[in-house]
Amino acid sequence: MRIMKAEQFGLQREVEYGTPEQNETVRQIVEAIKAEGDAALLRYTEQLDRVQLEASSLRVTQEEIQAAYEKVDAEFLTAIREAAVNVRVFHEKQKRNSWMDLQPDGTMLGQILRPLKRVGVYVPGGKAAYPSSVLMNVIPAQVAGVPEIVMVTPPATGGKAGIDPYILVAAAEAGVKEMYRVGGAQAIAALAYGTASIAPVDKICGPGNIYVALAKRSVFGAVDIDSIAGPSEIVVLADEGANASFIAADLLSQAEHDEMASAILVTPSETLAEAVAAEVERQLATLPREAIARASIDSYGAVLLVDSIEAGITVVNKLAPEHLEVLTADPMSLLGLIENAGAIFLGPYSSEPVGDYFAGPNHIIPTNGTARFSSPVNVDDFLKKSSLIYYSKEALLKNGNSIMTLARHEGLEAHARAIQIRLEQEGK
Template sequence: MRIIPAEQFNLSREVEYGTSAQNEAAREIVEAVRKEGDTALLRYTEQHDRIKLDAGKLRVTEAEIQAAYAHVDAAFLTAIRKAAANIRAFHEKQKRNSWMDLQPDGTLLGQIIRPLRRVGVYVPGGKAAYPSSVLMNVIPAQVAGVPEIVMVTPPSTGGQEGINPFILVAAAEAGVKELYRVGGAQAIAALAYGTETIEPVDKITGPGNIYVALAKRLVFGVVNIDSIAGPSEIAVLADDTANPVYVAADLLSQAEHDEMASSILVTSSKDLAEAVSQEVERQLKELPREEIARKSIESYGAILLTSSIDEGIEVINKLAPEHLEIMTKDSMELLGRIENAGAIFIGAYSSEPVGDYFAGPNHILPTNGTARFSSPVNVDDYIKKSSLIYYSKEALLQNGEHIIALARHEGLEGHARAIEVRLERELNA
């Protein structure tokens, strides 16, 4: 793993925005599904997933979901149920309440919180299946009170209509009632515009491949989306007290996701840097997904040497990583200085997979530096807010002239007169 001075590092991944060919392909798919509905949906499923379906087979039946339980082991079932309970408990603490504030002059101001009516969640199923993503998408929506949650996930490729049984069981455990075997850009378009089989939604959440990301960008505005998810990222901020075996293992936990995943160690310790570099190479040889992880490490991995931990914090805040682990002598003391990170893991035993699967916080996180301005998926993603204004006659008489002055300053005479006619009537009554 390359070791370089921090000031020489530049992580540039414009490919996340897609090549011109990828953008055009996504646009073509989205437009076709918008115009042709199920016909295009089935055509692209056959073309990309090599599965020929009819419209009647798009929706996964309850019997199929229940049958999946026979194909998962008891250990998985226990783990997924405990994880679901942790995720639900964490997100319950994020719930907001409507509020109203009554002023002495009779003015009533407030904010009304309502859940979205219908949400679509995308669960990947390409290079790997992610049952945990089912929980991370669905549970916050349930906690928010969304009445209709529809899930889409790709079917098995090569002529098999089935969906990974672990995903189906996770969906059942999360309480999903509406599930379709469709993936890719075509699934995003179906959720956004609707087809003869799939009703449109108000918002789409969940990560996917580059075509899913580009399709989400294309339909934004027709529906809301959570984010444009890029490849996974991890940064580890460590000093010479960190265990190089742990650091290397955590870097590789993200590198194995995708050839474009980014794994970065930021440290002021040259000894740790060299030890981690050697340990990464040793552990790579033992990984079943070595080829993917090695490409990731070679292309987007690095060990950044800094002059101090203070400089390391500056580097981290510029990177704004999806996942940040802090393995230093005074990890908790540094927490307040971290401005930009999707999820922060403190200490040697808070390994990134703890958050990916089990602890409770959401693992759908901002990537590609967007932690500078965005947040993990949370209950707020599944609600909307309405402002409430009730003005009494007394309040309008008291403040009407101020409103008129502002309206006329902006050249909006109709606005001014809407207030003026009320003042004239009430003052002359």
């Protein structure tokens, strides 16, 4: 693992926009789904996933869901149920209410919050299946009050139409009633524009490969999307008293996600830096996903040496990481200085997987430095807001001239006259 001065490290990664060929492939798929619906959906499923389906078999049946329960072990079922409770309790605290404010002159202003009607959740089925991501997408939408939540996930490739039973069980436990065996850019287009089998949604959430990400970007505007997620990231800010084996394990917990994942330690301690680099090598040797984790560490991993913890915080704020662990003698004292991080884990026992799976906060978190301006998935992502304006006659008479002044300043005479006609009829 590379050890270097922080100033030698490139703080920003290039945003992944895909190659021209990938973008063109996605454009063709999206246009085909818009034009042909189910026919294109089935054709691309056969071509890309090597699975032949009929339109009638796209939707997962209740019998398949029941069969999935018989394939998962009891320990998983207990754990996913416990995690679902924690996720729901956390997100319930995010709920907000509509409000109205009545003024003495009779004016009433307010904001009405309503849930989206229909949301699509994409669950990847590539290098690994992630039942936990089902909870993180579905439960906030449920808490927001979304009445229709539909899940899409790719069928097993190579001629098998099955879906990972753990994904099906997680979805059922989260309360999803509508699931389809379709993935890739074609699934995103189907959710956005609808087909005979899949009704269109208002918003699409969930991670996927580059083709899914490009498709989400393509359909944005026709529907809302959560984000265009990049590779996973972790930054650990640690002082000389931190446990090197803990840090190495936590860095590798993200490196094993993807060859492009980023795992970085920021520390003023050269002794800790060397110990962590050695421990990463030791732990890598026994990882089942060693090849993936090693590629990540070699390309995007680093130990960054800084002059002080305060200097380290400056580096952290520039990186704006998806996950930040603070492993210092008094992590709470530093919290007010941390401006940019998607999720902040404080202390040696708040390992990143605690948040990934069980604690309750959402694990769908902004990547690639976008924590500077973005937030983890939350209940607000599934609400739409309407402003409420009731202006009394008294208020219009009092403020009408100011409204007309601003309208005429912008050259919009019809705006001004819409106010003037009311004032004139009231003798003003």
